[in-house]
Amino acid sequence: MRCPRCGHEAAAQDKFCSECGRFLRDASVDQRLLLALVHMREGRSREARNELERLLDAEPEHAMANHCLGAMYFHQGMLDRAIECYQKAIAAAPTFILAQYDLGVAWYHRGNMNEAAKAYRRCLEADKNYNAAHYRLALCLFHSGELDAALEHFERAVLLTPEYLMARYHIGVVHERRGDLARAEQEFNRSREESVSEVSSLYHLALIYRSRGEIAKAEEILKRAHDFGLKNAAASKT
Numbered sequence: 354m355r356c357p358r359c360g361h362e363a364a365a366q367d368k369f370c371s372e373c374g375r376f377l378r379d380a381s382v383d384q385r386l387l388l389a390l391v392h393m394r395e396g397r398s399r400e401a402r403n404e405l406e407r408l409l410d411a412e413p414e415h416a417m418a419n420h421c422l423g424a425m426y427f428h429q430g431m432l433d434r435a436i437e438c439y440q441k442a443i444a445a446a447p448t449f450i451l452a453q454y455d456l457g458v459a460w461y462h463r464g465n466m467n468e469a470a471k472a473y474r475r476c477l478e479a480d481k482n483y484n485a486a487h488y489r490l491a492l493c494l495f496h497s498g499e500l501d502a503a504l505e506h507f508e509r510a511v512l513l514t515p516e517y518l519m520a521r522y523h524i525g526v527v528h529e530r531r532g533d534l535a536r537a538e539q540e541f542n543r544s545r546e547e548s549v550s551e552v553s554s555l556y557h558l559a560l561i562y563r564s565r566g567e568i569a570k571a572e573e574i575l576k577r578a579h580d581f582g583l584k585n586a587a588a589s590k591t
Contacts, residue, residue: 386421393421398425409422413441416449419438420438420449423459427458436460453476454476457486461489461492466493466497470494470497477490488520491505491507500531504524507521508524522544522554562574
């Protein structure tokens with residue numbers, strides 16, 4: 354963007370010319386973004402989308418607007434359009450790490466583990482301690498059969514955020530796949546401290562006990578999983 358007053362080359366996101374102070378952007382652009390954010394917060398998806406689309410008609414490279422519209426498309430199941438918006442946001446603001454992360458999530462749900470992994474790696478280039486990116490990258494590597502690399506990133510996620518027990522659950526799955534059942538048992542017992550993974554962890558523990566011939570113990574674990582599932586189902590109806 355070039356300042357019409359002094360000719361200074363400004364960045365696309367600059368509101369004012371750093372040389373002469375001239376206002377460079379239409380004030381309605383920011384007003385539309387604020388209005389869209391209010392609509393999104395209050396659940397008016399159609400109105401939010403309309404404001405964002407009008408904003409982007411005026412300023413196609415607006416990073417935040419592209420990211421917000423991408424998030425709306427994602428939640429509506431329009432993954433290809435979401436990916437396109439996230440890519441535009443990143444092109445306008447290469448250090449926009451949240452857009453990069455959300456791009457990875459969209460590619461993951463699109464079933465493209467390779468592109469998703471690339472996005473998460475770029476997140477980690479910007480912030481090596483981004484625990485969610487470590488976890489998501491590990492999932493991509495796991496689904497691609499790269500168990501050693503997946504384990505490295507699952508363990509990094511747990512190291513950064515010890516309460517992130519879903520990562521610990523997946524560490525157990527990796528060890529189970531590699532045949533280290535003692536380590537897998539240890540990780541599943543830790544992960545089931547969190548209810549979100551309780552049933553899955555119990556199921557894997559039952560398989561381990563059954564493989565050892567501990568049938569009674571396996572059946573007892575499966576019953577606990579069944580009872581836990583019924584309890585959750587009842588709770589969801591209240």
